[in-house]
Amino acid sequence: MLITRKAEFSASHLCALPGLSDEQNREIYGAAANPKGHGHNYTLEVTLSGEPDPGTGMIFDLKKLKDIISRTVVDPMDHRFLNYEVPPFDRVVPTAENLAIEIWNRLATHFPKGESAQLYNVRLYETDDLYVDYAGDPGAGTEARR
Amino acid sequence: MIRVTRRFRFSASHRLHSNRFTDAENSELYGKCNNPFGHGHDYVLDIGVLGPVEPATGLAVNLQALDRLVQECVLNDFEHRYLNEEIEEFAEAIPTSENIVLAIEERLRRRWHSIFPGDWPRLENMRLQETKRNRFELTT
Numbered sequence: 001m002l003i004t005r006k007a008e009f010s011a012s013h014l015c016a017l018p019g020l021s022d023e024q025n026r027e028i029y030g031a032a033a034n035p036k037g038h039g040h041n042y043t044l045e046v047t048l049s050g051e052p053d054p055g056t057g058m059i060f061d062l063k064k065l066k067d068i069i070s071r072t073v074v075d076p077m078d079h080r081f082l083n084y085e086v087p088p089f090d091r092v093v094p095t096a097e098n099l100a101i102e103i104w105n106r107l108a109t110h111f112p113k114g115e116s117a118q119l120y121n122v123r124l125y126e127t128d129d130l131y132v133d134y135a136g137d138p139g140a141g142t143e144a145r146r
Numbered sequence: 147m148i149r150v151t152r153r154f155r156f157s158a159s160h161r162l163h164s165n166r167f168t169d170a171e172n173s174e175l176y177g178k179c180n181n182p183f184g185h186g187h188d189y190v191l192d193i194g195v196l197g198p199v200e201p202a203t204g205l206a207v208n209l210q211a212l213d214r215l216v217q218e219c220v221l222n223d224f225e226h227r228y229l230n231e232e233i234e235e236f237a238e239a240i241p242t243s244e245n246i247v248l249a250i251e252e253r254l255r256r257r258w259h260s261i262f263p264g265d266w267p268r269l270e271n272m273r274l275q276e277t278k279r280n281r282f283e284l285t286t
Contacts, residue, residue: 015204017202017203027210028203028205028208028210029203029205029210030209030210092204093203093204094204095199095203095204095205096150097148097150097199097204097205097206098199098204100148101148101199128153129152129153129154130150130151130152130153130209131150131151132148132149132150132151132206133148133149133151134148134149135147
């Protein structure tokens with residue numbers, strides 16, 4: 001069974017590679033390359049997989065999931081300029097893809113192998129018209145059990 | 147691997163009617179969608195693309211390129227058109243959402259490798275929402 005918890009945060013970012021000209025960055029990242037940055041209302045959907053515990057009837061305590069998401073993602077990222085204030089985005093371009101991977105990695109440590117609830121998917125909406133899904137990297141031992 | 151889903155919109159009209167059936171049969175089969183003057187929808191098209199994140203750029207797909215491709219292959223032709231009479235695929239085929247998805251897939255596939263020449267990113271799925279209450283999904 002799957003359960004999904006939603007969270008929101010607002011942050012600014014800019015997507016550009018330091019070695020490239022403004023024009024080259026625009027070709028790769030479009031309007032997101034604006035050197036002054038810009039912001040989004042991100043929506044995050046965290047999906048866990050597991051079977052309901054016979055005692056509690058729950059796969060995972062949703063309140064606990066909300067706290068984990070708040071502590072690891074929302075609190076450090078909400079109302080921040082990701083490139084300047086949230087590592088590793090001082091070195092890593094904060095594309096939606098990289099942000100989803102970073103969020104997965106931050107959450108994955110809370111759902112170790114062998115526990116009944118496993119992290120299954122991270123969906124990050126950058127806007128209503130763009131979202132990315134990430135379910136871990138099989139090579140890094142953080143893959144979802146699919 | 148990461149999946150990037152990009153949403154596009156177009157508004158178009160259509161009429162569901164097959165020459166293989168009588169008027170009464172068409173009316174029975176397609177209901178309101180058989181109205182002789184046609185009718186329209188605000189379609190929502192989600193294109194799902196799968197690929198590894200390129201380490202240098204942090205991108206699984208160049209969105210500028212994807213947007214241009216969908217604009218040129220689909221939106222330029224479909225936006226504010228009467229599909230039955232203005233889109234060549236529907237001279238024969240009936241513009242049900244099923245057939246619209248298949249036509250869009252074919253159009254994207256024809257040009258995909260000229261825009262994305264490598265193994266990745268791949269066109270993975272397409273979802274067409276005709277109204278808020280129905281949607282059609284194709285995994286390629």
